[in-house]
Amino acid sequence: MESTEGYVKYQLGLPHIDHLIAVLCVVAIVYKLTMLLAQRRAAMQSMELFPGPPSHWLFGHLKEFKQDGSDLKKILKWGQQYPYAFPIWFGPFVCFLNIHHPDYVKTILTSTEPKDDMIYTFAKPWMGDGLLVSEGQKWFRHRKLLTQGFHYAVLKPYVNLMSDSVKTMLDKWESYAKTNESFELFNHVSLMTLDSIMKCAFSYNSNCQTESGTNEYIKAVYEIRNLINLRFTTFPYHNDLIFYLSPHGFRQRKACKVAHSHTGEVIRKRKEALQDENELDRVQGKRNVDFLDILLLARDENKQGMSDEDIQAEVDTFMFAGHDTTASAMSFILYSLACHPEYQKMCRDEVLQALDGKDTMEWEDLSKIPYTTMFIKESLRLYPPVPGMSRITTKTITFFDGRTLPAGSRIGTSLYPLHRNATVWENPEKLHWSELCHERAESVHSADTAEIPSDRGPDANTTDNSSNSALLT
Structure with a gap:
């Protein structure tokens, strides 16, 4: 009972x-x-003081971005309709004030407002607490330890390695040239930059340009890149739990596992090789020092190095930050050359003169091609490889026209319309040879913020030397 x-x-x-x-x-x-x-x-x-394009109550402006090649033109059109700044909604809850005038940009770049890590947090499962995501003392310590890895003395030997990767790509293009068939340029350039990074940063020959279809690490890197972009443009995926439970979240975890396994193995083998080489100058006496050597041998003022987890994060961050941006820049430089055969001839003649019969550019030759260098910079003005940068305000920001933005607001600096701002540039969508002859620099006001290099910001000068060398090579 x-x-x-x-x-x-x-x-x-x-x-x-x-x-x-x-x-x-x-x-x-x-x-x-x-x-x-x-x-x-x-x-x-x-955003009350900043009118902008109409938005959907649920999707915001996401449906306006078709990802068909017209998105930047739409941003440019809105910039012409709404001078200085306008809000952009990514779903119902995330809003950025999109600024595109040098006087507005100057207000942000001269402030101490921290970067907004929203897009980087989507990449965090891959790159961990690397330099792009970390803050405070950890950021300062890592940046100080990493800076020596991008000194010119370390970068000089990389030129030959980059040239080898370029030759592999050009050999592939020769076979295409014989068929008279068109092909997608960016994919080839992207593999070439990835190949260069693997060689220069990790002394690793991946053969990714010839084995991209079978290399599991390369496939994982591209999978992660595509999923990060998908997550940013799909507002329900902004929620960590929803994305984690989704099929795309499963795919990202699987790809990250492959990527981490590969880089972890590379780091482990290098640590074993460096066991008897405790000093950087001893390593340099035997071979070229690469980025991974710098990470493993770097020590702070307390003689403390970086943990294995930190090294893994910085390696993956380097791949994330330096791969597609450089490939995008190179692709549009080639596009600009193709659109201007007269400039192409001048650059080619200058390069041939600098080579003086040699097959490969050397470090010292890079200073002998000023017109080519200026052409590259002008192409980067028209086609910046990084579409923008973002900050989040910690205090009320007052712009030059008196409008204010309260603390806790997100601000996005949109480089594409900034570099094509008709109030600053004459014929802004035209590639100016006058700039290559130093004329535009004398006539343009607010030069510091009218054109912003993609490396401008708190992480500047850590990777810009490496990227610039790659572009010139």
């Missing part, structure tokens, strides 16, 4: 537990929605 009563009580207790769980779930959902609505209300209030 007692056992029967206990069983009845147990049965009667189950619905109460289910009800309690259901109530807690409802409370959690209501609380989250309340917080999100408060976030949306605050964002709308912060």
Whole structure:
């Protein structure tokens, strides 16, 4: 009889537990929605002084971006309609004030406002707490330790390695030239830059230009890159839990596992090789010092090095930050040369003169091609490889026209419309040879912020030397 009563009580207790769980779930959902609505209300209030294009209440402006090659033109059109700045909504809760005038940009770049890590947090499962994501003392310490890895003395030997990667790409192009068939340029350039990074930074011959279809690491890198972009443009995926439970989240975890396994093995083998080489100058006496050597041998003022986890994060960050941006820049430089055969001839003649019969550019030759260098810079003005940069305000920001933006707001500096701002540049969409002859620099006001290198910001000068060398080579 007692056992029967206990069983009845147990049965009667189950619905109460289910009800309690259901109530807690409802409370959690209501609380989250309340917080999100408060976030949306605050964002709308912060943007009251900045009119912009109409947005959908749920999708924001996401449906305006088709990812068909016309997105930047749409941003440029909005920039012409709304001078100085306008809000862009990525879904119902995330809003950026998009600024595209040098006087507005100057206000942000001369401030100490921290970077907004939203897009980088989407890449965090791959690159961990690397230089792009870390903050405070950890960021300062890592930046100081990494800076020596991009000194000119370290970069000089890389030129020959980059040239070898370029030759491999050109050999592939020769076979295409014989068929008179068109092909997608960016994919080839992207593999070439990836090949160069692997050789220069890790002394690793991946053969990715000839084995891209079978190399698991290369496939994982491209998979992660595509999923990061997908997550940014799909607002439900901004939520970590939703993305984690989605098929795309599963694919990202799988790809990250492959990528981490590969880089972890490269790091492990290099650590073993360096066991008897405890000093950087001893390593340099035997072979070229690469980025991985710098990471493994770097020591701070307390003689402390970086942990294995930190080294892994910086390696993956280097791949993330230096791969596609350099490939994009190179692709558009080639496009600009193709659009201007007269400039192409001048650059070719200058390069041939600098080579003086040699097959390969050397470090010293890079200073002998000033017109080619200026052509590259002008191409980067028209086609910046990084579309923008973002900050999040910690205090009220007042712009030169008197409009203000409260603390906690996101600001995006849009480089494409900034570099094509008609109030600054004469014929902004034209590639000016006058710039290559130093004329434009004398006539343009606000030069410091009218054109911004893609490396401008707190992480500048760590990778810009390496990227510039790659572009020139």
